[in-house]
Amino acid sequence: MTQMGRPRAFDRDLAVDKAVLLFWRHGFDSTSLSQLKEELGISAASFYAAFGSKEGLFREAITRYVDSYGRATSPLWNSSISPSKALEQALTESARMQTDKAHPLGCLLVISTTTSAENEHLQTLLSKARRRIREGINACLLRARLEGEVSALVSIEILSEIFCVFLFGLTTQARDGASYESLKKAIDAMMALVRSG
Known part of the structure; x- marks a missing residue:
């Protein structure tokens, strides 16, 4: 046998x-x-x-994914650095990760969105993961306001929305072939606008 x-x-x-x-x-x-x-x-x-x-x-x-590649946004919760530096690092690390050709381009939390009505609960799962990032951005900007990095005349709510649109929009740019270098220039311009305002 x-x-x-x-x-x-x-x-x-x-x-x-x-x-x-x-x-x-x-x-x-x-x-x-x-x-x-x-x-x-x-x-x-x-x-x-x-x-x-x-x-x-x-x-x-x-x-x-959140515990590995998604850690690119972890600077948002790093209170040992200035809020503007935390935002800049989160955007920069996200751009670097999303354009890295060692794995699929873009952000899984954005591109894996399910369109099937029967899987709406999975859309909720992804939305919850993205909401945590939104909350991190908002908290960072509130800290920036307290530390004088953002003018009291600027709406934190609107600025937070702008940052979220910018961050999640990196996925489309990365998937369309944008380089890290080009995205970094956009991030630098974005941060310059925030610091000047």
Whole structure:
């Protein structure tokens, strides 16, 4: 009787990392189960046992992205540097990350948006992740107001919205082939306007 070898161990962390890249490249709706199973190198039974569903894996992938690539915006919560420096670093690191060709371009939290009505709860998941960034920008700007880096005449609410539009707009620019250098020039101009106002 031929003795079968032991099945190869399943590396969950590696599987989630691979799923991050697939969802980042194709978005939730366009990433098929067959693509996921092939990329992860596991059977359907193993896939469902590990993640429950494509949605279950997507949720894990979003968490992994936020905890890794998404840390580009972490300066927003760094109170040891000036608020304007924190904003500049968050934008700069985001631009650097989004234009890095070692992985898909842009931001997963922006491009993986699901358009299917039946997956509206996943849109809420992504919106929540983006809202945390908005809150970080707003808190940074409020601190900038208190520290005299932003004029009392400037609306923090409007300025925060401008920064959010700028930050999330980096994704479109990166996906369209904008270089880090060109985005950095735009960031420098943006920060110069804030500091002068």
